[in-house]
Amino acid sequence: MDQLSAVFGALADPTRRAILARLTDRDLSVAELTQPFDVSQPAISRHLKVLERAGLISRNRRATARLSHIEGQPLREATEWLARYRAFWDESYARLDELLASLHPDSQG
């Protein structure tokens, strides 16, 4: 599996996205990450493994806790992946708005 597929696979799960969102604030231990979720610590550990394999987080041992740290680069690559496709349709539909307005001036808003 290539890196981008691993990233998208990892991001497909809502719990893993929630984990990433929490890690944007600061590095956290498994115990801290488990707290708000209605799942077990081993389940969270499995999610962290998937995120780590995708390169979305790294994990360092500090004192007794192993902290998870978010890595920005794979996320940036993932959004760039769809940026041009999105830009194509954003611009097309903006042009369609203008065209429709010119054909039907009283329907704006």
Add this chain to the structure above:
Amino acid sequence: MGTTKITAIPGTPFIDIEREVAAPRELVHRAYSDPELLRQWLGPRKYEMIVDAWEPADGRRWRYVHRDADGTEYAFHGVFHGPQTVDRMVQTFEFEGAPGYVSLDAVEFIDQGGRTLIRTHSVHQTVEARDAMIEAGMSSGVEEGFERLDELVGRLGQPVAASASS
């Protein structure tokens, strides 16, 4: 101005696009059906669009070309399938730069009382073909979670904005 919602759930061969426009659907359908109108909106402004054939009717072949400022051409063709109505248009879609990689696209026009929701559902032959199509940027995001992804990436700071605009 409306927001374009693009959904491409990882591991599936589908792309869904939703966009609401401020016009009755008969008019929107016309903008999709009349080649002269289509030419005026489909694709980036920087491309010149040449419509070789576009007559929505069952079994008719369509073809158009996007030409950039350098004269580079990106050509697409396909066939209309079934009745092409104000409710729904169905066609195959193929980028001539990747012959044989064909998607089946259905566009629905949903009446919202004077406004219209345009819903496009594309089915690719494989997940890989879909991913490649998106990656090519349709020289030619995703899953609703990816809207949250944009948000997430935004929170990661400045370098994101810089790289996304390049």
